[in-house]
Amino acid sequence: MARKLNVAIVGATGVVGSIMRRLIAAERGNWGEVRLIASPRSAGKQLDVGDEVLTVQAIGEAAFDGIDIAHFDLPDEVSAEWVPVAAAKGVVVIDKSGHFRMDPDVPLVCREANPGEAANRPKGIIANANCTTLALIPTLAALNAEFGLVSMSVASYQAASGSGKEGLEALYAQLQKIAGVEGLGTMGSDLRLVLGEEFDAPFGAPLALNVVPKVGGWKDDGWTSEELKVRNESRKILGLPDLKVASTCVRVPVAVGHSQVVHATFEREVTVADAHRVLGAADGVDLVDDPANGVFPMPIDSVGRSGTQVGRIRQSVDFPNSLEFFVVADNLMKGAALNSIETADLVRRELEAAQ
Structure with missing residues (x-):
């Protein structure tokens, strides 16, 4: 033995x-x-x-x-x-x-x-790999094997817990501070006055009731380290060194669960029905796609789940051999x-x- x-x-x-x-x-x-x-x-x-x-x-x-x-x-x-x-x-x-x-x-x-x-x-x-990349890969791997991935454009909406315990505690502290303020709905940009500079850490700006289009450190030509990770790590894992990738990573006031909007283009023709067939059988992927009945991926439903959820799958109108879809995964679990x-x-x- x-x-x-x-x-x-x-x-x-x-x-x-x-x-x-x-x-x-x-x-x-x-x-x-x-x-x-x-x-x-x-x-x-x-x-x-x-x-x-x-x-x-x-x-x-x-x-x-x-x-x-x-x-x-x-x-x-x-x-x-x-x-x-x-x-x-x-x-x-x-x-x-x-x-x-x-x-x-x-x-x-x-x-x-x-x-x-x-x-x-x-x-x-x-x-x-990075938690953002890992949320993408199960879906991309299945679609690439069937249709040949050529390029993708990704916009991520990343949870506060991507910054670890410090990020979670910062978001909760900001929400508690805001909850005690009367007349908040009429304050607009004065929200910064409520929170003060001490609430800028660790995101570089307040996250509660806000989004911050910066995840990671600044790199050359205005990219962030997180955005470059999505490109470079996806290429390496998928074995596609020439994969064309554009990525914008945004921190959002969500506790757990990274969400991503993906526009993907393939070598071969692909339909929504094709994508459903492939992703419905894919390892590590949960197909959650019945929007007419209010069924689509959301970070609140991803917490503690092992699979990457994918839904809102649409065939691109203006781009041949392309799909639009929405991916969500628990960044602490799968990521x-x-x-x-x-x-x-x-x-x-x-x-x-x-x-």
């Missing part, structure tokens, strides 16, 4: 870490030891993994002794420091940061699109924790078979 592998959650105390603990608890029988790792200030905390209560260990070289697979959910600069340390000890690292995603020697894996790439990891590292878990399961089966 194959030895059960040991797994670590690095960044176990964060928002995504809490979901990771729940998902690993659901498949607890597949694993040997489960180890929780976080920053030194979190060391000693007691956290639940299902029925178990485990003590958080401080990140350090010794924390990876005996670990086979480690899920990393840390800021880019922290992952850059510690992921190579873990990999050098023989740990297969699945990293959610952006630091390694475009490294040609690090596969960028999404189970619905390129699961075989999980075994091609010369550095011992597998990257988890982070679940994809990491699914990738780890691919590696676990591979390593168990090799014993």
